Amino acid sequence: MPNKRFYGEGIPGVDPEQLKGMLIVVEGADCSGRTTQVELLRDHLERAGHAVENVGLKRSALISPELEQVKDTKEISPRTMSLFYATDYADQLENKIIPALQAGFIVVADRYIYTLMARDIVRGENPEWLQSLYGIALIPDIVFFLKIKPERLVERTFTKYGMFSHWESGMDLHISREWYHCFIGYQRRMNVQFSLISTKYNFRIVNGNRSVKLISTEICREVDNFIRQRG
Amino acid sequence: MIKDHKTDAGLPGRLIVVEGIDGSGKSTQIYLLKRWLEIEGYKAFFSEWNSADVVRSAIKRGKKKLLLTPLTFSLIHAIDFSDRYEKQILPLLQAGYIVLCDRYIYTAFARDTTRGCDPEWVRKLYSFAVVPDITFYFDIEVSIAVERILKSRPNLKYHEAGMDLNLSPDPVVSFKIFQQMISEKYKALTERYNFQTIDAALDIEEQQSRVRSKVEEKIKLSDFRFNSMRLYHAE
Numbered sequence: 001m002p003n004k005r006f007y008g009e010g011i012p013g014v015d016p017e018q019l020k021g022m023l024i025v026v027e028g029a030d031c032s033g034r035t036t037q038v039e040l041l042r043d044h045l046e047r048a049g050h051a052v053e054n055v056g057l058k059r060s061a062l063i064s065p066e067l068e069q070v071k072d073t074k075e076i077s078p079r080t081m082s083l084f085y086a087t088d089y090a091d092q093l094e095n096k097i098i099p100a101l102q103a104g105f106i107v108v109a110d111r112y113i114y115t116l117m118a119r120d121i122v123r124g125e126n127p128e129w130l131q132s133l134y135g136i137a138l139i140p141d142i143v144f145f146l147k148i149k150p151e152r153l154v155e156r157t158f159t160k161y162g163m164f165s166h167w168e169s170g171m172d173l174h175i176s177r178e179w180y181h182c183f184i185g186y187q188r189r190m191n192v193q194f195s196l197i198s199t200k201y202n203f204r205i206v207n208g209n210r211s212v213k214l215i216s217t218e219i220c221r222e223v224d225n226f227i228r229q230r231g
Numbered sequence: 232m233i234k235d236h237k238t239d240a241g242l243p244g245r246l247i248v249v250e251g252i253d254g255s256g257k258s259t260q261i262y263l264l265k266r267w268l269e270i271e272g273y274k275a276f277f278s279e280w281n282s283a284d285v286v287r288s289a290i291k292r293g294k295k296k297l298l299l300t301p302l303t304f305s306l307i308h309a310i311d312f313s314d315r316y317e318k319q320i321l322p323l324l325q326a327g328y329i330v331l332c333d334r335y336i337y338t339a340f341a342r343d344t345t346r347g348c349d350p351e352w353v354r355k356l357y358s359f360a361v362v363p364d365i366t367f368y369f370d371i372e373v374s375i376a377v378e379r380i381l382k383s384r385p386n387l388k389y390h391e392a393g394m395d396l397n398l399s400p401d402p403v404v405s406f407k408i409f410q411q412m413i414s415e416k417y418k419a420l421t422e423r424y425n426f427q428t429i430d431a432a433l434d435i436e437e438q439q440s441r442v443r444s445k446v447e448e449k450i451k452l453s454d455f456r457f458n459s460m461r462l463y464h465a466e
Contacts, residue, residue, distance in 0.1 A: 012301045012347035062298045063307070066289040076285055077317035079359065080310060084286075087306040094300050132355040136302060 004101070008135020011094065016138065019101035022230075023138060024223060025112040027194070028146030029187060030168045031156040032208050033215065037146065038110045040216040041223065045106055053100035056110035060091035071167065078123040078172075085116045086133055097138065113137045114145075114201060118193035122186070123173065142226055143201060144219055145194060148208035150187035154180070244324030245450050246361060248335040250417065251369030252410045253391065254376030255431045256438070260369065261333050263439045264446065268329060273455045276323050280334030283314040294390055301346035304390070308339060309356055316360060324361065329455050336360050337424060341416035345409070346396065365449055367442060368426035373411045375432060380406075 004016040004023075024041070028034040042052045058064045067084045070076050076084070089112075100107050117130045157164060164179050166172075170186030171179075198205060204222060206215060247264070249257040261277070268275035281290065290307055293299040299307065323330050336357040343353045380387075381403065389395065392402040393409025421428060427445055429438050446452070 009349035009352045012349075062293050062303055063286075063289045066286060070285055076314055080285070080313040080317060083306060083310045083313050087303055087310060090300075090302050090306055091298070094302060129355065129358060132352065132358075135349075135352055 005139050006135065007137050007139055008132065010138075011090070011136050014094075014098060019098065019138075020104045021101035022106045022227070023097065023101065023109065023140040024106065025109045025114075025140040025143040026146065026219075027111060027114050027143060027203070028208060029148065029153055029190065030165070031153050031160055032146040032148045033156075033212060034146055035110055036212055037144075037216060037219055038108055040212070041108055041219055044216075044220045045108075045223070051103075051105045053096060053105045053107045054110065055092045055096050055107060057085065057115070058088060060088040061095070062091040063087045074166070074172070078120060079125065082116065082120045082125060082130070082133075089113060089116065090136060093136070093138065101138075109140070112140065112143070114143070114194065114197060114203075117197065118190055121193050122170065122189045142223065143203050144222075145198060145203040145205050146208035146215070147191070147194075147205050150184045150191070152209055153187055154183065157183075242324040242361065243327040245329045245455070246320070246324060246332065246363040246365075247329065247446065247450075248332045248337070248363040248366045249369065250334060250337045250341075250366060250426070251371065251431065252373065252376050252414050252417070254379040254410075255369035255371045256379075256435070257367070257369040257431075258333050259435060260367070260429070260438055260442055261331050263435075264442055265331050267439075267443060268331075268452075268455075271452070272457060273452055274328045274457055275331060275455075276319070276328045277331045277333070278315050278319050279332075280338055281308065281311050283311040285314050286310045294388070297389070297395075299390070299395070301343065301348050301395075304346060304395075305339065305343040305348050305353060305356070308343075312336070312339070312357070312360070321361070327455065329450065332363070335363060335366070337366065337417070337420055337426075340420060341413045345393075345412045345416055362424075365445060366424060366426050367445070368417060368421060368428050369431040369438075370428050371431035373407060373414055377403075377407050377410060 004019040006016055010016060026034050026038050026041070038054065042054065045052050058067050063084060067088055070081065070084060097107050113134045117127070117134065120130055121127050157168070164183050168186070169179060169183040170189070171182055173182070173186060175182045175185035194203075206218060208215065249261045251257040265275055265277050286307060290311065293303065293307060320330055320332065339357060340350070340353055344350045387402045387406050392406040394402060394405055396405070396409060398408040399405040420426065429441055431438065
């Protein structure tokens with residue numbers, strides 16, 4: 001069984017070798033079908049008798065109310081926003097992910113540090129700064145990336161919300177005066193960043209332009225294979 | 232490569248920082264420096280560690296409910312710093328102000344590493360911050376500083392006393408050990424970051440006079456008069 005490792009220094013007082021469980025990450029844009037896939041994977045794993053813990057962005061006890069607030073008021077810089085999300089991640093890492101892994105759970109993360117890095121790089125941050133910041137992060141056992149065409153995301157966004165959101169359209173980047181072009185431009189830039197980091201972070205790219213069932217079958221099969229090989 | 236942090240940024244403003252353990256008297260000294268600059272008609276602006284609105288309630292809740300670990304303690308203070316840096320410190324330096332900071336990144340270097348964070352990680356976390364033009368370090372014996380604090384505040388706060396490090400169940404004992412540890416971290420930074428050490432056991436007036444002399448020596452103050460003030464006096 002492969003030992004757990006951190007990307008960098010890790011966190012004070014935690015020995016990654018004590019972590020027994022498994023960390024699975026599902027990455028992808030808003031409306032990429034990510035959350036549906038996370039739920040289906042949870043069903044699949046629980047049916048087989050595995051204990052599952054879910055984590056995701058903006059779910060920390062420490063900072064999520066303030067993070068929601070600054071997202072609304074938009075009165076902070078990209079770097080400060082990045083640090084808000086890093087704090088949110090760190091709190092969940094220490095209070096949810098690590099204890100669950102110590103107890104032998106399978107942790108399924110609905111988005112992870114890669115979204116946070118891609119978003120900030122698109123906004124001009126130095127990738128090395130982010131890489132150092134996320135030296136605290138635990139390396140997942142598997143990272144799925146749901147790759148989907150921006151035009152496809154547009155349809156799903158209108159079906160789900162009836163309109164574009166400020167942040168998912170990268171409105172702070174002022175790509176265009178028109179919301180549609182902002183959305184497409186922003187999602188393209190995000191896809192480029194995800195592609196650039198996909199090899200480095202060992203993404204398993206999943207074609208997200210297919211049906212829920214097909215995608216779920218593929219993800220569940222890969223997870224089952226991983227569990228079997230690990231023994 | 233992430234540089235040590237930005238140097239030679241070519242900013243029109245000047246940055247003056249005070250550092251030191253609790254009870255070293257640094258806040259009094261920077262207040263007096265600020266008053267002097269203001270009264271003399273210079274563009275001076277003051278910013279204090281842990282004072283950003285956007286994160287205040289989270290820090291308060293985190294401390295009260297003991298949600299903070301060494302890692303999140305470090306990150307949440309980085310949020311505070313980043314917010315003040317981007318909204319005030321950097322724009323004011325760009326606008327040609329003398330910015331006075333009560334604690335700067337060296338506080339994080341000393342405190343966070345005392346709590347067990349990796350020194351290199353903390354240094355890189357703050358690598359976006361410009362190097363101060365002058366950093367005054369108020370050097371004081373820990374026993375004197377602790378006595379000063381206990382006189383004004385007999386009930387120490389949990390994190391202030393370093394209770395999260397399990398140094399001692401007695402807050403006062405814990406506080407003394409914790410301040411000693413931080414003091415040693417500061418001393419190790421002195422040379423690398425070119426601290427101007429001020430003997431904080433001297434009289435307040437004597438310290439202030441040394442601070443002002445150093446400021447006059449390093450900064451051409453006449454460049455920092457208010458434009459509007461000049462107009463006002465001309466009329």
